[in-house]
Amino acid sequence: MAKLNVNPTRMELSKLNKQLGIATRGHKLLKDKQDELMRQFIVLIKRNRELRMEVEKELEQSFKNFFLASATMAPEMLEESISFPKESISVHLSRKNVMGVHVPVMEMKRKMEGDEGSIYPYGCAQTPSELDDAIAKLNETIPKLLELAEVEKACQLLADEIEKTRRRVNALEYRTIPDLEETIKYIRMKLDESERSTITRLMKVKDIIDR
Amino acid sequence: MRVMYKIAVIGDKHSILAFKALGIDVFAPTDAMDARKTVDRLAKEGYAIIFITEKLASFIPDTIRRYDQLYKPAVILIPNSQGTLNLGMERISEYAEKAVGTKLL
Numbered sequence: 001m002a003k004l005n006v007n008p009t010r011m012e013l014s015k016l017n018k019q020l021g022i023a024t025r026g027h028k029l030l031k032d033k034q035d036e037l038m039r040q041f042i043v044l045i046k047r048n049r050e051l052r053m054e055v056e057k058e059l060e061q062s063f064k065n066f067f068l069a070s071a072t073m074a075p076e077m078l079e080e081s082i083s084f085p086k087e088s089i090s091v092h093l094s095r096k097n098v099m100g101v102h103v104p105v106m107e108m109k110r111k112m113e114g115d116e117g118s119i120y121p122y123g124c125a126q127t128p129s130e131l132d133d134a135i136a137k138l139n140e141t142i143p144k145l146l147e148l149a150e151v152e153k154a155c156q157l158l159a160d161e162i163e164k165t166r167r168r169v170n171a172l173e174y175r176t177i178p179d180l181e182e183t184i185k186y187i188r189m190k191l192d193e194s195e196r197s198t199i200t201r202l203m204k205v206k207d208i209i210d211r
Numbered sequence: 212m213r214v215m216y217k218i219a220v221i222g223d224k225h226s227i228l229a230f231k232a233l234g235i236d237v238f239a240p241t242d243a244m245d246a247r248k249t250v251d252r253l254a255k256e257g258y259a260i261i262f263i264t265e266k267l268a269s270f271i272p273d274t275i276r277r278y279d280q281l282y283k284p285a286v287i288l289i290p291n292s293q294g295t296l297n298l299g300m301e302r303i304s305e306y307a308e309k310a311v312g313t314k315l316l
Contacts, residue, residue, distance in 0.1 A: 041310050048303055056295050063292040066229045078228070085234035090215040091259050093283065102282060106259065110213060110234075121232055135232045142233065144288075149260045153285035153301075159306040160280050166312060 008190035016187070017206040020180040027172040033061050034165045040160045042179050048155050051148045058141045065134035072128045081122035081131070087111060091146065101161045119124040216259030216283075221249055222267055226291035230262075243270035250274050254284050264291040265298040 007010045070078050094108040120135060220230045224239040229303065231237045234269050238253070240246040253261050261278075265288045268275050278286045288299040308314050 038310065045303060045307055045310075048306075049300070052299050052303065056290050060294060062229060063226060065289075065293055067225070070225065070228075082228065082232035085232055088234035090217055092215055093259055096269075104259075104282060105283070126235065134229050138229050139233055143263070143288075146260070149217055149285045151289045152287055155303070155306045156279045156284070156285075159310040162310040163312075177294075 003186050008187045012185045022064050023176050030169045037162045048151045062134050062137040065130050069131035081091045106150045217258045218260045219253050219258045220302045222261045222264030247271045247274045265296040266291050
């Protein structure tokens with residue numbers, strides 16, 4: 001550990017002591033922040049993993065159905081039947097503060113056009129039932145997909161913040177605080193040394209005068 | 212006023228057409244360059260969530276990563292009709308690794 005480049009004076013000593021106090025307190029606070037972030041992160045990432053697994057499975061099923069549907073229909077027909085959706089989905093974002101990290105909270109809004117009840121934007125006469133299945137399945141998956149988006153975004157943001165906090169904690173713990181401690185020790189020794197040399201000098205002078 | 216944001220899905224046409232039936236905007240870029248442009252454009256246009264198929268995302272990892280630290284939009288990987296490439300799961304391990312500082316398992 002390198003000591004800081006300062007003059008060994010009492011002034012510097014008290015200044016460094018104050019700095020050390022602040023650094024120690026900051027380190028403790030950041031450490032607490034990191035621990036809490038980590039705790040939240042672990043809960044989130046577990047949820048993220050579960051959700052992703054479920055969503056991937058459900059999507060696959062839906063895609064499979066859709067694939068079957070597209071095999072039994074002419075591509076133009078397929079496109080035509082679904083290209084004018086009856087509903088529109090939008091999300092509302094609000095912020096949630098998790099230990100100083102702003103995490104989005106997503107809220108889904110679905111808007112239906114015309115009659116409620118049916119999600120299919122086509123008549124059933126000319127489309128295979130696989131298409132209905134695919135779309136119904138996908139429709140059920142959407143809320144989960146949204147939750148996945150929310151959780152995954154939160155995970156990304158938290159991971160980033162945890163990394164930053166960890167760097168800060170480590171910088172304080174392994175660099176700033178030891179440096180300060182070493183410098184303080186150095187100044188103390190230097191001051192003690194000069195005090196001793198003053199005393200011996202005085203003794204010597206007294207000796208000379210007395211003789 | 213509550214500001215509403217839109218959702219987009221990017222991927223190959225066969226995989227994502229189904230989303231269209233539910234009123235989600237779909238985009239089917241033809242190559243990596245086009246995909247990158249689409250993602251950037253959608254991010255700028257105020258889409259809150261962009262789902263992108265893993266296949267397409269594997270061509271433009273840097274672009275995807277750029278939005279990781281931003282509050283909006285959330286770029287989320289989904290499998291395509293050929294199944295999952297496991298990229299999404301790998302990304303979850305990546306976050307964990309970033310947070311913990313060492314590789315888990």
